[in-house]
Amino acid sequence: MTENTTPSAAPASNVAEAAVEPVGAPPSPMRETWAYFKTNRGAFTGLIVIGVILFLALTAQWIAPFDPIAQDRTAFLKPPIWMEGADPRYILGTDAVGRDILSRLIHGAQLSVSIGVAVVILSMIAGIVLGMVAGYFRGWIEVAVMRLMDIMLSLPSLIMALAIVAILGPGLENAMLAIAIVQLPHYVRLTRASVVSELNKEYVIASQIAGAGHTRQMFVNILPNCMAPLIVQGTLGISSAILDAAALGFLGLGAQPPLPEWGTMLSEAREFVGSAWWVITFPGLCILVTVLAFNLMGDGLRDALDPKMKR
Amino acid sequence: MLGFLFRRLGDIIPTFFGVTLLVFFLIRLIPGDPIIMLAGERSVEPERYAELQAQYGFDQPIIVQYFDYLVGVFQGDLGKSFVTKKPVIDEFLTLFPATVELALMGILFAVFIGVPLGVLAAINRGKWIDHLTMSISLTGYSMPIFWWALLLIMFFSTTLGWTPVSGRLSVMYFFEPVTGFMLIDSLLSGEKGAFTSAVSHLILPTVALGTIPMAVIARMTRSSMLEVLGEEYIRVARAKGIAPFRVIMIHALRNALIPVITVIGLQVGVLLGGAILTETIFSWPGIGKWIIEAMNRRDYPTIQGGILMIAFVVMSMNLIVDLLYGIVNPRIRYKR
Amino acid sequence: MALLEVKNLTVEFGSEDKPFRAVDSVSYSVDRGEVLGIVGESGSGKSVSSLAVMGLIDFPGRVTADALTFDGQDLLNMPAKRRRQITGKDIAMIFQDPMSALNPCFTVEAQIMEALKVHEGGNKKQRRERTLDLLNQVGIPDPKSRMTAYPHQLSGGMSQRIVIAMAIACNPRLLIADEPTTALDVTIQAQIIDLLLKLQEDSDMGLLLITHDLALVSEAANRIQVMYAGQLFESGPADSIFAAPRHPYTQALLEALPERSEGHDRLRTIPGVVPGQYDRPAGCLLAPRCRYANDQCLKARPEVTDFNGRDVRCFYPLNDQGQPTGMATGETVL
Numbered sequence: 001m002t003e004n005t006t007p008s009a010a011p012a013s014n015v016a017e018a019a020v021e022p023v024g025a026p027p028s029p030m031r032e033t034w035a036y037f038k039t040n041r042g043a044f045t046g047l048i049v050i051g052v053i054l055f056l057a058l059t060a061q062w063i064a065p066f067d068p069i070a071q072d073r074t075a076f077l078k079p080p081i082w083m084e085g086a087d088p089r090y091i092l093g094t095d096a097v098g099r100d101i102l103s104r105l106i107h108g109a110q111l112s113v114s115i116g117v118a119v120v121i122l123s124m125i126a127g128i129v130l131g132m133v134a135g136y137f138r139g140w141i142e143v144a145v146m147r148l149m150d151i152m153l154s155l156p157s158l159i160m161a162l163a164i165v166a167i168l169g170p171g172l173e174n175a176m177l178a179i180a181i182v183q184l185p186h187y188v189r190l191t192r193a194s195v196v197s198e199l200n201k202e203y204v205i206a207s208q209i210a211g212a213g214h215t216r217q218m219f220v221n222i223l224p225n226c227m228a229p230l231i232v233q234g235t236l237g238i239s240s241a242i243l244d245a246a247a248l249g250f251l252g253l254g255a256q257p258p259l260p261e262w263g264t265m266l267s268e269a270r271e272f273v274g275s276a277w278w279v280i281t282f283p284g285l286c287i288l289v290t291v292l293a294f295n296l297m298g299d300g301l302r303d304a305l306d307p308k309m310k311r
Numbered sequence: 312m313l314g315f316l317f318r319r320l321g322d323i324i325p326t327f328f329g330v331t332l333l334v335f336f337l338i339r340l341i342p343g344d345p346i347i348m349l350a351g352e353r354s355v356e357p358e359r360y361a362e363l364q365a366q367y368g369f370d371q372p373i374i375v376q377y378f379d380y381l382v383g384v385f386q387g388d389l390g391k392s393f394v395t396k397k398p399v400i401d402e403f404l405t406l407f408p409a410t411v412e413l414a415l416m417g418i419l420f421a422v423f424i425g426v427p428l429g430v431l432a433a434i435n436r437g438k439w440i441d442h443l444t445m446s447i448s449l450t451g452y453s454m455p456i457f458w459w460a461l462l463l464i465m466f467f468s469t470t471l472g473w474t475p476v477s478g479r480l481s482v483m484y485f486f487e488p489v490t491g492f493m494l495i496d497s498l499l500s501g502e503k504g505a506f507t508s509a510v511s512h513l514i515l516p517t518v519a520l521g522t523i524p525m526a527v528i529a530r531m532t533r534s535s536m537l538e539v540l541g542e543e544y545i546r547v548a549r550a551k552g553i554a555p556f557r558v559i560m561i562h563a564l565r566n567a568l569i570p571v572i573t574v575i576g577l578q579v580g581v582l583l584g585g586a587i588l589t590e591t592i593f594s595w596p597g598i599g600k601w602i603i604e605a606m607n608r609r610d611y612p613t614i615q616g617g618i619l620m621i622a623f624v625v626m627s628m629n630l631i632v633d634l635l636y637g638i639v640n641p642r643i644r645y646k647r
Numbered sequence: 648m649a650l651l652e653v654k655n656l657t658v659e660f661g662s663e664d665k666p667f668r669a670v671d672s673v674s675y676s677v678d679r680g681e682v683l684g685i686v687g688e689s690g691s692g693k694s695v696s697s698l699a700v701m702g703l704i705d706f707p708g709r710v711t712a713d714a715l716t717f718d719g720q721d722l723l724n725m726p727a728k729r730r731r732q733i734t735g736k737d738i739a740m741i742f743q744d745p746m747s748a749l750n751p752c753f754t755v756e757a758q759i760m761e762a763l764k765v766h767e768g769g770n771k772k773q774r775r776e777r778t779l780d781l782l783n784q785v786g787i788p789d790p791k792s793r794m795t796a797y798p799h800q801l802s803g804g805m806s807q808r809i810v811i812a813m814a815i816a817c818n819p820r821l822l823i824a825d826e827p828t829t830a831l832d833v834t835i836q837a838q839i840i841d842l843l844l845k846l847q848e849d850s851d852m853g854l855l856l857i858t859h860d861l862a863l864v865s866e867a868a869n870r871i872q873v874m875y876a877g878q879l880f881e882s883g884p885a886d887s888i889f890a891a892p893r894h895p896y897t898q899a900l901l902e903a904l905p906e907r908s909e910g911h912d913r914l915r916t917i918p919g920v921v922p923g924q925y926d927r928p929a930g931c932l933l934a935p936r937c938r939y940a941n942d943q944c945l946k947a948r949p950e951v952t953d954f955n956g957r958d959v960r961c962f963y964p965l966n967d968q969g970q971p972t973g974m975a976t977g978e979t980v981l
Contacts, residue, residue, distance in 0.1 A: 042449075150322075151329035155622050158584035159602070163618050166606045167340050243455055247588060250457045251603060266458055270592075273461055273476075274469035284458025292453040299449075543747040550701055550742075551762040551813070552735025554728075565752045640752075 036304035043300020049293035057110040064103035065091075068260040072098035077276050093278045095269065101278065104260035105286050111261045112290060115176055115245045116238035123180040124234055127187025132218045134188065135195030146192065149185035157182045161244055165253045172261070175254035179244045183237050190233055194226035228305045235301055239294035246287050262287050319633055323626050330622040334615050335380050339373075389616030394608055399616035403598060407620075408491025409479060410597030413516055413589065414582045420521030421528050422575065426568070428525075429532025433567075434559060436537060444529065451526030456585055460519035460592040467515060474511050477594035481508040520589045524578040531574045536567040569640050576632025580625050649676035650853045651700065651738075651821055654714035658692070658699050658877075660707055667924040669695040669708075671877040677821060677853040682844070684868030684885065685857045686900070690921040692877035693857045694743075697823045700855075701740050702730050717821070736766040739819035741843075743826040745806035749798035755782075756794040759813050766817045781812040786842060804835035808842070815846055821853040822846075828863070840867060861900055865889055873897050876921050876932040883957035891967045893959045895937050898969055931962070939963060939971045 037043055056063065078087040078094040086093065092101040134145040152160060164178035198204060199222070207221050246263030248254030255261035257268060262283040269279035364370050368379055383389070389399040425448075432444040468476045475481065479493045486500035494513070497505035539545065540563055548562040549555070587599035594600070598617060605613035654674045659666040670692040677683045685693045699710045702722065715722045717733060742748045750758060759781060760774045767774075775794075782790030785808040798806060807827065814822060824843060828836035844867055847854040856867055864871055864885065871888050873881040873896065881894040892898040901907060902915045919936040928934050930945040937944065943962055954964040963971035 147325065147329060150326050151333060154326050154330060154626055155618065156580035156584035156625065158587060159618060159621055162587070162602070162606060163337060163614065166609075166614055167337060239453065243453075246455055247457060250455075250588070251591065253606065263455070263457075266461070270461065273465050277465055280458070280461050280465060284455055284462065287455045287458060288450070288453060291455070292450060295449060295453050543742055543744060544750040546698075546703060547742055547748045547810070547813075548750065548761075549703055550735060550740045551765065552731040552733070553761065553765055554731065562750055566750065569752075 033301075033304045037300055040300040040303060042296045043303070046293040046296030046300065049289060050297060053109050053113060053290055053293065056106050057113040060106045060110045064100075064106040065089075066100035066103040068104045068107040069099065069258040072100075074098070077272070077279070079276070080278050083278075092282055093276075095265070095279050096272065096276075099258075101282055104265060105262070105282060107260045108262045108265065108283065108286060109290070111172075111255065111259065112242045112245070112287070115172075115179075115261075116242045116294070119176050119180045119183065119241035119245070120234050120237045122176075123183040123237065124187050124230065126180070127184050128191050128223070128230070130184070131188040131191025132195055132223065135192035135199065136214070136218050136222070142192070145188065149188050152182070152185050157240075158244060158247060161248060162251070162253065165248060170253040170256065172255040172259065175245055175248040176241075178248070179241050182244070183241065186233055186237070187230065190229050191226055194229060195222055198222050198225050232298055232302045232305060235294055235298035239291045239298065242287065242294070243291050315637060316634065319630055323630060327623065327626060330619060331381060331384060332377070334619045334622075335377050337611075337615055337618070384619065389619065390612035392605075392613045393610045394605075394613075399613050400620075402601065402613070403617065403620050405491070406596060406598050406601050408488075409493070409595060410583075410586050410590070410599060412492045412494065413513070413520060413595060413597060414579075414586060416513055416517040417520035417582055417585070418524060418575065418578065420517050421524035421578065424521070425525040425528030426532050426564075426571065428529040429571075430536055430559065430564065430567075432529070432533040433536035433540060441533075445533070448526040448529040448533075451522045452530070454522055454526075456519055456522060457588045457592060459522060460515070460589060463515045463519055464592070474515050475508075477592075479509065479512050479595060480505065481512075484508060516589050516593045516595055519592070520582060520585050523581060523585060524575070527574060527578060527581075528571060531571050532567060535570045536563060539563045539567040542566070569636070572632065572636050572639060576629055576636075579628040579632075583621055583625060650679050650681075650718060651677040651855070652714055652716045653696075653700065654712060656696060656699060656710070656712040656715060658695050658704060659709045659711075661924070666709070669877050670699065673872075673874070673877075673879050675872055675879075675882065677855055679820065679853055680847075680851045681870070682847060682854045682856055682868045684864030684871045685855065685874060686859065686861055686864055686871060687874035688859055688921050690876070690923065691874045693874050694825050695877075696874075697740065697825055697855065697857055700823065701738065702727075702734055732766070735762055736817040737819055738821045738823065739814035739817070740823040741807075741810055741814050741825065741827050744830045745803055745810045746798070746830065748810050749801075749806055751798050754795050754797055755801075755809050759809070759816055762813055762816045777816070778812075781816055782809075784815075784846070785809070785812045786838075787812075803831050804839065807831060807835075807839055811839075811842065811846070815850075818850060819852060821855065823855045823857070825857045826859070827856075828860075829858070836863075843867075861904055862906070873900070876927075878932060878960060879951060879958065880933070880961070881957065881959050887957070891965075892969070893954055893957050893964045894961050895939050895963075895965065895971070896933050898965060899938070939974070941974065 037047075072094065075087045075090060075094045075098045077096055078090050078098075079085060080093045081088055081091050083093075090100050090102070092105070094100055095104070130145050134142040155163075161175070161178040161182045164181055165174055168174035168177065195218075204217065204221060207217065212221060245254055246261070246266070249261045249263030250267045252267055255264045257264055265283040266280065269276070269283070272279050368376050371379070387400050389403070391398055392402060395402065428444050428448065432441045432448075435441045464476055467473045480497065484497070484500070484502050484505045486496065486502065486505070489496050489499055493509040494506065497509040540559075545558060545563055548558045553562075583599070586597060587603055589595065590597045590599035591603050598621070602614065602617045602621075604610075605617065653676065655672045656670055656674070657668060657672055658670040659668050661667045673692070673696055675683060675685075685696075687693045695704070695708075698704055699712075700715070700722070704710050710723065712723060717738060720733070722730060722733070749755075753761075756775070756778055759778045760771075763769065763774045763777055767777075769777075778794065779790055782793060787793050787805065787808055793801075793805075793809075798809075801809065807830075811827075822843075827843065828839050831839060840863060843854065843856075846852070856864060858864055868885045871882065871885045872879060873888075873894065875896055881888065881892070881897050883893075888897060889901065892901055896917075899915075899917045903917060905914060908914050917936055922928060922932060922935075928945070930943075930947055931937070931940065931949055934940040934944040947962075949960050949962045951958050951960045952964075953959075963974040966972050
């Protein structure tokens, strides 16, 4: 009888073994997210492109063949080297005052990436503090903060940014500040929503009983549990910051010439729409590729973090 | 339905007051003396200064100033432009139809391209056509539209010569605006070729402006459609012996479009923001170009009034979309 | 000739080389005026087989059969358009959950009239009159006012009546009812079944009643098919199956009925669940759950055999006393 029971129990025990097989610690949340992320081809491509852009941005001083603002009076509007009449020194050609486009694009990467990252960090910190305070203390402070955010959201983001730049005056720093303010409501809303849902969880109540102060509760206990959606929003925020900064630059209200910001480059190149395609095509392509890469990565991150949020 | 309307109004009215407050303080936040800013003059004589102070009410307490401003707003008085000396509201109303025409065409483009793309992707889920459509959509979503507009001009206007570079109408035609919508006015004018000219001027700005909403709508339609296609009533419809095309177009799409409508509503803000760039590039005489010019000239009353009006338009559109949503979705219609 | 003839119907999902057989060589037939009950737990493939008959298995699924004919017409090899003319007209189907079977965006009237329009034509007035008739026929009180109602305004029982009205709109000759009462309140269940049987009798339809509820088929069906994990386990006339189950699975199902548990402290259950895609036993699919299973059952899969005039898929069919035949006593493993 006893040896007969073994085969019938076999399938069940096989399953059990298979489930227990990977002995040891469960995969860390980081590694698990990475495993999801890797399977997403688009997101992975985005990550690689971002890596390349970051590399270019960090090493711009050394790898750019020319000074981005140095003008060569012997080479105005030279086409890229595969075209007729090109100057072999300037791979992607030169602009109207004889600056090397490739060098300007590489330095532009530095500018755009710094703009994106700085704006998001600034906006995120302010947004997290405001959202945290609103969600944690509730009451009138929540009403006031959230109503202000509603008002800010009722204006199209570019118009809002323009209005702020109109107050502060044109320039790169002011444009960045304006974009950071425009992005603020997204982080505030996200943080508040997560905080409100976390607030009633037992670990919060437990540490409250253990005597944790408000600051500790907010930023040590609760905040780490709200980070997943904020990271996703931050990644997507970088892409929209780069896009908005370029738009402001294009309108002459962001980075000012001769800074090699991509939008500003486009603004200077506008008049050559009928004559020199390269001064227009390359800066825009850089914006598109960078924004696309951050969007791809943001989407991938969302998909990778989402199942965990549902769990 | 009426209760629903009132509840939405209850949300919107405080927000609108908030915007008036924001716009009111806009000028007071400008570094430097607002009077000198408002005067737009280099140096101001003391008598002129006092006169201006009284004219703009700066000698009053700030609460009174705001209240005066608010009363003005409700009477349709948004101040006078420094540059043209005309009432801001009049300038806005003259230019607004051009922007509406462009935005309307943009959203039509976005819906008529975006929805079919989304449906196509959903019914071919996982196949190359789905990947292609979604790649187009993601690219469109990431597109810097000012560059996109320049590319379009470069290709279709300067290289191929198919469309004009800028403006709303060829200089060969002139007629008094009746509705402010060039497509309608050109038809009303009876001038030969005027309508064709108006259409050819509209095409590129429409595509440039409609691209981002198109991408957003395509993505939303796809995911919403995929959800609906898994519903039991789709199977029931097929069990009735209805042709697959009709099942998709009538039974699935109708339900899938409900969330898409909300997304379309949210695109109104995107469109108005995009209109600033598009109008600047195509020299389209609408409020986007108007506001940018005002900003470059530091024409503060115009900036102030323009922003307030845009906020008003966005909020009204969102309200209308919410009501439309109730009409399309019977579950909402009867609940309230 | 039988109205519906199904011979060795197989439905596969997944990759070609490692397919999952949701339905595995199932055969049955339904005659005019006959009620065939198909019984099984969830996951037994009974719904999938009926969807295959309706032609509603989509691309990744593959349907094969030696014969799938309706009234002598080969359903599998006819053009899609011709098949759609039969689907919804001559063969109609009622689904499990009436609340999700109705399209939330359209009125009751529109959804019933749509089927009429596709198959019968006629003008709008005729279709509306017919719809009103149908609503009366399925016992909807105040049908006029219900015509313009939206699905979310109806209760579950009411919705199922609408779904039935929709199904019988074109006077089908075969009605497939897939768990028509599962999602309904107990009190409503009997009403709906009575309605279905009355409609079936009145118009001499064939009725394919799919359910996991043995008590229900025992009252309603002429013949019964018991399915398990995509396979036919036992079939035969309803009364004889209830009197003397030949398959251990049927026996266990019958014992699990509450009214047969008198004298026991607890309801008798069948331990375990129906095997899914990844945990198919090598031998008889029931073996891990069968109280009589022995070594042979664990190693080999039985074929359907004729036992005392009934089709049974078991190495050791049960005798009238409910004991396995052809097996030495004490050989069982569990």
